Amino acid sequence: xxxxxxxxxxxxxxxxxxxxxxxxxxxxxxxxxxxxxxxxxxxxxxxxxxxxxxxxxxxxxxxxxxxxxxxxxxxxxxxxxxxxxxxxxxxxxxxxxxxxxxxxxxxxxxxxxxxxxxxxxxxxxxxxxxxxxxxxxxxxxxxxxxxxxxxxxxxxxxxxxxxxxxxxxxxxxxxxxxxxxxxxxxxxxxxxxxxxxxxxxxxxxxxxxxxxxxxxxxxxxxxxxxxxxxxxxxxxxxxxxxxxxxxxxxxxxxxxxxxxxxxxxxxxxxxxxxxxxxxxxxxxxxxxxxxxxxxxxxxxxxxxxxxxxxxxxxxxxxxxxxxxxxxxxxxxxxxxxxxxxxxxxxxxxxxxxxxxxxxxxxxxxxxxxxxxxxxxxxxxxxxxxxxxxxxxxxxxxxxxxxxxxxxxx
Ligand code: SF4
Ligand code: SF4
Numbered sequence: 001x002x003x004x005x006x007x008x009x010x011x012x013x014x015x016x017x018x019x020x021x022x023x024x025x026x027x028x029x030x031x032x033x034x035x036x037x038x039x040x041x042x043x044x045x046x047x048x049x050x051x052x053x054x055x056x057x058x059x060x061x062x063x064x065x066x067x068x069x070x071x072x073x074x075x076x077x078x079x080x081x082x083x084x085x086x087x088x089x090x091x092x093x094x095x096x097x098x099x100x101x102x103x104x105x106x107x108x109x110x111x112x113x114x115x116x117x118x119x120x121x122x123x124x125x126x127x128x129x130x131x132x133x134x135x136x137x138x139x140x141x142x143x144x145x146x147x148x149x150x151x152x153x154x155x156x157x158x159x160x161x162x163x164x165x166x167x168x169x170x171x172x173x174x175x176x177x178x179x180x181x182x183x184x185x186x187x188x189x190x191x192x193x194x195x196x197x198x199x200x201x202x203x204x205x206x207x208x209x210x211x212x213x214x215x216x217x218x219x220x221x222x223x224x225x226x227x228x229x230x231x232x233x234x235x236x237x238x239x240x241x242x243x244x245x246x247x248x249x250x251x252x253x254x255x256x257x258x259x260x261x262x263x264x265x266x267x268x269x270x271x272x273x274x275x276x277x278x279x280x281x282x283x284x285x286x287x288x289x290x291x292x293x294x295x296x297x298x299x300x301x302x303x304x305x306x307x308x309x310x311x312x313x314x315x316x317x318x319x320x321x322x323x324x325x326x327x328x329x330x331x332x333x334x335x336x337x338x339x340x341x342x343x344x345x346x347x348x349x350x351x352x353x354x355x356x357x358x359x360x361x362x363x364x365x366x367x368x369x370x371x372x373x374x375x376x377x378x379x380x381x382x383x384x385x386x387x388x389x390x391x392x393x394x395x396x397x398x399x400x401x402x403x404x405x406x407x408x409x
Contacts, residue, residue, distance in 0.1 A: 001025045003056050014097050015059055021094045024087050025052050031081035031091070036341045036359055037074050045071045048081035048091050055098045058105075069106045072099055074355060076348050077215065078341035079313035092314075100217040112351075116216050119347050124208035124225065126179040133180060149388040152181045160187045163194045170285065171233050172200040173246040173255065176208035178380040185247045185380070188402035189282055195405060196290050201241060206232035209246070210261075211254035215346045223265070226258050230271050237271075243280045247398060249311035249379045250346060255279040256315075281311065281378075282398065283320035292327035295404045300331045303400065304372035306363070306386065308379035309341050321378055321397050328401050333370035337362075344385035356385075364389045376400050 001022050010016050031048040032038045038047030045054065045067070054068045072095060079092050108116075122128045136143070136151045143151065170193070172186060190200045210225035233244065246252040259276035262268040305325065307318030322332060343349060343359030367375050368391065375390055376397040377383050386394045 001027065001052070001056065003060065005059050009059055009061075014101075018055060018059060018094055018097050021090050022052055022056055024089045025049070025085075026087050028086065030086060031084050031089075034080045034084045034339055036076060036078060036080065036343075037355065039340075040355060040358055041074075046074055048075075048085075048089075051075055051095065052089070052091070055094055058098060058101060064102065064105050066106055069102050069108070072102060074352060076309070076341045076343070076345040076359075078309035078345060080309065080339050080341065083313045083339065096214070100219060103217050115351060116347075119350060120213060120216060120218060120221065123347070124176045124210075124212050126176050126207070129177065130180045152384050152387070155181065155183060158184050158187060161191055161194070163190055163199055166194070166197050166199040168197060169199045169201055169236070169241045170243040170245050170280075171236050171241050172202050173209060173229070173244065173248075173251055174202050174204065174206055175246065175248055175251055175380070176212075177384075178248055181384060182248075182380045182396065184399055185396040188396065188398040189245070189247050191402055191405075192286070192291070192295070192398060193282075195294050196287060198285070200245065201236050203232045203236070209251040209254040211250055211346060214254060214257070214261075219261075222254075223261055226261055226272065227265075227268055229255075230258070230262075230268055230275055233275065234271060237274065237278070242278070243285055244275055244278045245280055245282050245285065247282055247378070247396065248381075249281060249308045249315060250381055252279060252281055253310040253314040281315055281317045281320065283324050283378075284317050286320075286324055288320075288323050288327045291324055291401075294406060295328045295401050296406055297329040297404045300329050301374070302331045302333050302370070302372050303374045303376050304333045304335050304367040304370065305397070306335070306342060306367055306375060306377040306382060307338065308377060308382045309345070311378050312339065318378070321376075324401070325376065325397055328404060330376075330400070333372045336366045336369060338366075340366075342382050342385055344379075344381040346381060349381075349385055360385060360389055364391075368392070374400065 005019050029049050035047045044050040058064050075095055077092050081091050122132050137154045140148055140151050193200050206229045208225045210222035213221035256276050256279050258272040262272035312318040341359055342363040343356035349356040374392050375394045383394055
């Protein structure tokens, strides 16, 4: 992409990085074909190529306004465009760098500001989130359907088994939202890993991965969460923990960002880099042959797997989950347009409810096309979002496997 950026603009490191990302774009437009918002709206500015032009105008200080902010806000940061792009344009990095810059130039409306502030005030803090959920969960059944759908059902906590003290240890992220809406997921991970000879270590001093703040452009706040987690894990890492595992792929992708996020922090840069290097999706570290030896489903239930965007486009590891599910005996149904986002996308469903809902309805139709008995996924946001409309149970893939441990092993 040809662009004329001033020396002054390029003297800023983030601007220079954005300019370099944009230069890789050859305007081919292949990315529009797989962009969910372009498909919904058919507007060039709601596709990746158009948004790249908007960021170019931002750096050229040429006509940046509310419309720039609106079109960047509509982007799910799902990264489907990155998977499609033949030139390897790092689109998500470009948008993450551009958003805070746009927010400095364009004032947000009051309602939008309050929404964003409330999300940051509540969502990353499990106790606050639990307090906010308490009454709506109690009244959930009495609420009209449109409100009922928004409130996650209270979880039935399954009994946890005592973990053995294995030589192989890995750190497990507790997370934030998942603590109140999906505790059985980490319990399932601990049981399965334990059975396969790996001890997963939790540390209550860790918390939100920082993704909520990061995606809302609050970079300093995201750094605070990252430092908190790094501090909580330092001892375990120093005593031999071999990996940092997260059962929510949105968090896994964020943990991978720690090295870049804290690269200028003299106290944390080296430790952040170490965490980034050790971050893994559970499916990457599970021994699939061993898993198949210890866990088997009696008949081959047909399930639909929804690979979260963060897992398929961000981490590129969703094929490992498929391998694990097949090894245990599940039959995976055909799902059309698998690359498209379900509309959850972190805080997107709260900030862009209309687009999010349209994507959800399309995704539910695609997942149900081959008549599965359940839907499996790998990210708490996607699970909660899909449950709003799915006619079948929606569960984390580790929860699907957990009950099928072969007797006596
Ligand atoms: S990240 Fe997703 S929504 Fe955003 S431009 Fe790329 S494909 Fe479209
Ligand atoms: S596919 Fe890649 S190179 Fe082509 S327009 Fe999109 S971002 Fe640019």
